[in-house]
Amino acid sequence: PFKDNDGGLAVQEAKPKLKRPPLYKVMLLNDDFTPMDFVVEILTNFFGMNEDRATQVMLQVHTQGVGVCGTYTKDVAETKVHIVNDYSREHQHPLMCTMEEA
Numbered sequence: 896p897f898k899d900n901d902g903g904l905a906v907q908e909a910k911p912k913l914k915r916p917p918l919y920k921v922m923l924l925n926d927d928f929t930p931m932d933f934v935v936e937i938l939t940n941f942f943g944m945n946e947d948r949a950t951q952v953m954l955q956v957h958t959q960g961v962g963v964c965g966t967y968t969k970d971v972a973e974t975k976v977h978i979v980n981d982y983s984r985e986h987q988h989p990l991m992c993t994m995e996e997a
């Protein structure tokens with residue numbers, strides 16, 4: 896608040912600019928070598944899916960080449976991608992996790 900011309904109190908009204916943050920899809924890519932069980936393990940451990948949902952998504956990737964694991968803000972999506980790729984490399988699987996703006 897501040898004193899306006901006639902000495903009264905005035906308040907500067909700021910338009911609340913609440914833009915929603917852009918969202919990113921985190922995706923798995925198919926390959927010929929990563930075991931199906933390992934992909935299901937990734938989807939249950941890092942994306943909070945139950946066994947049935949994880950199996951559906953794994954088969955979607957296996958047959959279509961790509962599948963969405965979830966949609967997150969940029970920071971969370973980047974962290975998921977790194978964790979999944981590090982974990983896959985640690986286990987010597989070529990599984991690729993990527994992200995793109997939703």
Ligand code: TYC
Nearest residue numbers: 923924925926929931956957
């Ligand atoms: N295509 C793999 C196989 O036949 C399974 C697989 C599924 C690999 C999903 C990667 O993101 C993937 N063992």
